[in-house]
């Protein structure tokens with residue numbers, strides 16, 4: 001069994017290739033500045049050695065903080081949930 005790798009976005013369970021930080025929608029929600037630094041700090045194979053660099057851990061923590069404080073745009077909830085019981 002291969003180890004599942006999930007998107008690093010808080011609460012996201014989507015599987016992504018180990019070399020990617022997260023799924024596309026969440027990755028592109030990150031500020032470009034953070035994305036650039038994640039790539040800059042990424043070392044090929046770090047997901048195998050489980051020993052990412054300090055620089056990677058630092059920017060990963062920033063991404064985590066960003067996700068934690070990010071408030072997604074509210075979409076109107078579907079009316080079907082409030083359908084009368086009739």
Ligand SMILES: [Zn+2]
Pocket residue numbers: 007008009012013014022023025026027
């Ligand atoms: Zn995600």
